[in-house]
Amino acid sequence: MSEHRPRIAIIGAGPGGISLALSLKQKGVHDFVVYERESGIGGVWYQNRYPGYRCDIDALYYSHSRYPYNFGESHPPRKVVQEYWDSICFKEDLHSQFHSNTTLKSASWDPSDSTYKLILENRDGTEVKVNHQYLISAIGSFSSPSRANIPGLQDFEGEIIRSWSWPEELGLAELRGKRVAVLGNGCTGTQLITVLSRDPEIEVIAISRSVRWLKPGTTKEGPHTVKWSKVQSFLYSIAPFRWVARLGVFLTMETYWIGFAKKSILTPIVRKAQNRVARWMSTSAPEKLREKIVPDYPVGSNRITFDGGYLNALNQPNVTAVLDAVQQVKGSSLILQSGQEFQADCIVLATGFDTAASLNVQGREGHLMAGKRDHLEYYHGIAIPGFHNVFSLQGNNSTAGHFSSLFQIEVQAEYIASLLAKTGQQDAKVIEVKESSTKEYNEWIDRRLDKTVWSGKESWYRADGGKGRIFTHWPGPATLYWWINRKINWDDWVITGANP
Structure with a gap:
């Protein structure tokens, strides 16, 4: 690293950090550096390498508006998405401003020179201390895996595989002839189970402690994607046609918002759609799960997952589907709360992420962000009172549950x-x-949250282990979020030391 320290430090080189770098360069701001803990860019698309990992949002809208790409299909696999973000960085010559294998350990505000003192750790364990005027978190919501607190797990006699750090050399061939227990049925678990089930030589034990709403795919077998024709690929490369296609995806996703309202004039329509999905899930599930597979909460209360062939996978002869929680691991056995016991050679942890994880930042006068953010009040999901010169991407109450x-x-x-x-x-x-602007904003947010189906269910959307305030989601259409952030209200900010 050079002696000159850029004003701006961005933490995270995923889609968020890259998008911010692009916006800064577009506005003539080049005095920034991006620190990334992994050895490559792309965030979750670089880190997660489990079999079957693919995008669950239409690629036309899971892409930067200024950078089109021939994805080749509606929901591309991990490698294609990661290559897309990498191609943008090469095109805009951003790699020179990225420092990989670098983890932020802590940042402390120093009022004497109005900078943050950062302690960085390199991959080899050495520490580096640097100063930056501005600090921006772009670590996203899925950068810190949840830990499975299962008694005896660490003493498991077989192999423990973590979905978020799937060994690159571990393919399906290496799992043949083995009993593989997959814990979790979220986006990761459903994709993994579907892929593993296709190899009859792999015995899969699919263990889920709860059920969730599934969205039917284009085919029973999956995956949830549609190949682009040559005509589509050509038309999407032409700006007017691409923007019309993006608009179509935009409007379709925006209509999903009505499903999150606790009560509206469209609620009867939503309930009819929910009943149709419930019937499909029940008839598609294995016979022993048909009375259990449908959630008892309204659709939209928790994250909706693409089926992508999951229910079909549960019906395969090499798959044992279980709705139960693991009570303990003993030797090579998983013992469930019901008393059932399963032998396994491998345990795959697809247990999700800690959405409350944050940076470790010491702000002014004792304000502390100690690796957790669920109790912090954000302004527009971007800034927090008490933290000078700190900004966030995907801060609290800024993630849309129905949108990209x-x-x-x-x-x-x-x-x-x-x-x-x-x-x-x-x-x-x-x-x-x-602080006054932030307080007023969060009171408005809370009033809107009370009108959503999220308010009636414990989930990872909430603080305090699923029982506290909803801190993750934006309670409104994506268009409304754009509208309130289309220009800066300078009356909500305090700026000091500026030239007149």
């Missing part, structure tokens, strides 16, 4: 880049959002 996260990320990236471009022109030293 890339939309919100682009909106936030543009907002933050506009803030930094303006304050940079004024040579400002410190910028902080007002």
Whole structure:
């Protein structure tokens, strides 16, 4: 690293960090560096390499609005998505501003020179101390895996495989002849189980402690994708046609918002659709699970998962589907709460992520973000009172449950880049959002959250282990989020040290 330290430090080189870098460069701000703990860019698309991993949002809208790409299908696999983000970085020459294999351990505000003192750790364990004026979190919501607190798990006599760090050399061939227990039925678990089930030489034990709503795919066998024709690929390369196609996807996804309202004039229509899905899930599931597979909460209360062949997989002769929780692991056995016991050679943990994980940042006057953010009140999901010069992408209450996260990320990236471009022109030293503005904003958010189906269910959307305030989701259409962030309300900010 050179002696010159850029003003701006971005933590995370996934879609968020890349999108922010693009917005900064577009506004003439080049004085930034991106720190990434992995050895490559792409965030979850670089880190997660389990078999079957693919995008669950239409690629036309899981892509940056200014950078089209021939994905070849509606929901491309991991490698294609990762290559897409890598291609953007090469095109815009961003790699020179990325520092890989670098983890932020802590950041502390120093009022004497209005900078953050960062302690970074390299892959070899050595520490580096650097100063930056601005600190931006772009670590996303799925950067810290949840830990499975199962007694005896660490003493399991077989192999423990973590979906988020799937060994690159571990293919399906290496699992043949083995009993593989997969824990979890979220997006990761359903994709994994579907792929593993296709090899009759792999014995799969699919263990889920709860059920969730599934969205039917284009085929019973999966995966949930549609190949682009040559005509489609050609038309999507032409701006007007691509924008019309993106608009179609946009409007379709926006209509899903009505499913999250606790009560509206369209509620009867939503309930009819829910009943149709419930019948499909019941008739598609293995006979022994048909009375258990349908959730007892309204659709939309928890994350909806693409079926992608999952229910078909549960019906395969080499798959044993179990709705139960693992009570303990003993030797090579998984003992469930019901008393059932299963022998396994491998345990695959597909148990999700800690969505409350954050950076470890010491702000002004004792304000502390100690690796958790679920109790913090954010302004527009972007900034927090008490933390000078700190900004976030996908901060609290800014993730849309019905939409592509890339939309919100682009909106936030543009907002933050506009803030930094303006304050940079004024040579400002410190910028902080007002507590009063943040309080008023969160009161408005809470009123809207009370009107959603999320408010009636415990889930990972909430703080305090699923029982506290809903801190993850944006309670409204994506269009509304864009509208309130389309321009900066400078009255909500305190800027000091700026030139007149």
